[in-house]
Amino acid sequence: MSVKPLIRATAVGKDYNEGAVRALSNISVDLHENQITALVGPSGCGKTTLLRIIAGLDFPTRGAIAIDGKTVQGPGPDRGLIFQAYTSFPWLTAVRNVEYGLKILGIDKEERRQRALDFLKLVRLDHVADHYPRSLSGGMKQRVALARTLAQRPRIVLMDEPFGALDAQVRWEMQELLVELVEAEPRTVVIVTHDIGEALYLADRILFFSRQPGRIKADLTLDFKGGRRLKEKEELFSLPGYREMEKHLFSMMREEIAAVDNAA
Amino acid sequence: MADDSAGVVAHQGGAETFAQQQTGAADAPVFRPPGRKFLELRHEPSRINGALLGLIGAALFIGLWEAGHYLTPEEGRQFLPSVGEVIYALIDLFREQNFLDDVIASCIRISVSFFAAAAIAVPLGVLMGSFKNLRALLNPTLSAWKYLPAASFMPLLLVWFGPTDTAKLALLFIGVVFFLVALVLDNAEAVPSEFTEAALTMGASRWEVVLNVIVPAAAPAIFDSMRNMIAVGWTYLVIAEIVGARDGIGAMMMRAGRTLSVDQIMAGILTIGILGVLTDILFRMAARLLLPWATSR
Numbered sequence: 001m002s003v004k005p006l007i008r009a010t011a012v013g014k015d016y017n018e019g020a021v022r023a024l025s026n027i028s029v030d031l032h033e034n035q036i037t038a039l040v041g042p043s044g045c046g047k048t049t050l051l052r053i054i055a056g057l058d059f060p061t062r063g064a065i066a067i068d069g070k071t072v073q074g075p076g077p078d079r080g081l082i083f084q085a086y087t088s089f090p091w092l093t094a095v096r097n098v099e100y101g102l103k104i105l106g107i108d109k110e111e112r113r114q115r116a117l118d119f120l121k122l123v124r125l126d127h128v129a130d131h132y133p134r135s136l137s138g139g140m141k142q143r144v145a146l147a148r149t150l151a152q153r154p155r156i157v158l159m160d161e162p163f164g165a166l167d168a169q170v171r172w173e174m175q176e177l178l179v180e181l182v183e184a185e186p187r188t189v190v191i192v193t194h195d196i197g198e199a200l201y202l203a204d205r206i207l208f209f210s211r212q213p214g215r216i217k218a219d220l221t222l223d224f225k226g227g228r229r230l231k232e233k234e235e236l237f238s239l240p241g242y243r244e245m246e247k248h249l250f251s252m253m254r255e256e257i258a259a260v261d262n263a264a
Numbered sequence: 265m266a267d268d269s270a271g272v273v274a275h276q277g278g279a280e281t282f283a284q285q286q287t288g289a290a291d292a293p294v295f296r297p298p299g300r301k302f303l304e305l306r307h308e309p310s311r312i313n314g315a316l317l318g319l320i321g322a323a324l325f326i327g328l329w330e331a332g333h334y335l336t337p338e339e340g341r342q343f344l345p346s347v348g349e350v351i352y353a354l355i356d357l358f359r360e361q362n363f364l365d366d367v368i369a370s371c372i373r374i375s376v377s378f379f380a381a382a383a384i385a386v387p388l389g390v391l392m393g394s395f396k397n398l399r400a401l402l403n404p405t406l407s408a409w410k411y412l413p414a415a416s417f418m419p420l421l422l423v424w425f426g427p428t429d430t431a432k433l434a435l436l437f438i439g440v441v442f443f444l445v446a447l448v449l450d451n452a453e454a455v456p457s458e459f460t461e462a463a464l465t466m467g468a469s470r471w472e473v474v475l476n477v478i479v480p481a482a483a484p485a486i487f488d489s490m491r492n493m494i495a496v497g498w499t500y501l502v503i504a505e506i507v508g509a510r511d512g513i514g515a516m517m518m519r520a521g522r523t524l525s526v527d528q529i530m531a532g533i534l535t536i537g538i539l540g541v542l543t544d545i546l547f548r549m550a551a552r553l554l555l556p557w558a559t560s561r
Binding site for chain 1: 456458459461462463464465466467468472476477480481483555557558
């Protein structure tokens, strides 16, 4: 696995309301190519803010993000973003949703259709290619969004609690699908989640955030997985070191909750 | 009673249900759904019942009207004609007084001025809903216009244009355009930011986001706004035609007023009502055709 830094955050800070709220304070971190990094932490810790700054949808008050040495100036198709809210466009069928991203890239009509169908197949939605999102379930809508993003072949896939609105079983299916997709074609993924189990299963590395101000409290490499990605989530539970890591994350989360309770 | 016992016997002979296995058929509690009240909270009537209730409502209205007619002393009855008399007057207008020409004149006026208003209000509303600086620039001035009663412009328009069609079209335009801009602005702003941001992260330009995301996402709501505003358009049409027109539904009603022909005035009101409902249906049908993805039923 390559360890060259693809995303470099240098002293990134973000204030809201002219400094009244410090969403992020002095974040410096390198994220590596073809790794899955999970940003974990309590609500309001700035993990989504950092993701949006990487996406180019928000700008830092201080510092900068560089992709491959180039400072991020705005959003672009090299960084795909998957939201928690369903963003498959309701006015386009599933296949046309996927084609939309390819159209923006200027890919011609025939190749567009073919590639869109290929990616729908990858997320196992080829049977509903001509359905409008209205008739699809939440998990299916999210798979359309995933196919639409992946079809553009972005260097980086950013995910903001992508499975947060799904029920437990569908969320679990989507997590395994994501691992399958990343294994099939190596990708750099940054995923924001407050689900510790999700982070432990998906990530190669976890950045645990603390709040007020938002900062990185712990940088954890999930060595207990032996540099391997697990096909089935339950494999996780029998790995030595898993329990300790989970316990560690939970106690960090508890400290965060306690800190807020004390402040109040 | 006989039916009830037969039901129990049939149950015992039928497939074993979970309840029967648990407690035995004899003492299985029988669930009876409580009867529905007429004012059942948030209960949707069936299609047929819904239509029936609508008809009953209309019948109540007509009944009240008729009762009013017959309760009015005979010497005043011509001022509150019966339903039949109004319908007869309407038929007579079409047959003897070329009322169809009036209706057509009114329809052309409302179409021309409404589509002129929409042609300006919809793009302007979408742009103001997409670019907040544009909204800041234009919205304070445009919203102020909403508080100026359009009807009060009639004297001014008559001085400027005389009793011409231009004056009438201008009144309708003024009455509709400012409200429509405000509605479309809201519709465009209501498009979830996740849609526009998703497009931006896919590499779409600002204008691509406006045209390919905000416009289609807001289209169903914009259609509804237009449908509601055309109803307002009818109001101004009649005002314009009453003030200074030789033809049109409003002009006919004004003529009828001079001869105290209340039945004809009411026939005019009825016509406008019918045309209003027809436009509404037309808009809904157009929406269903143009935006099949948005109409769930």
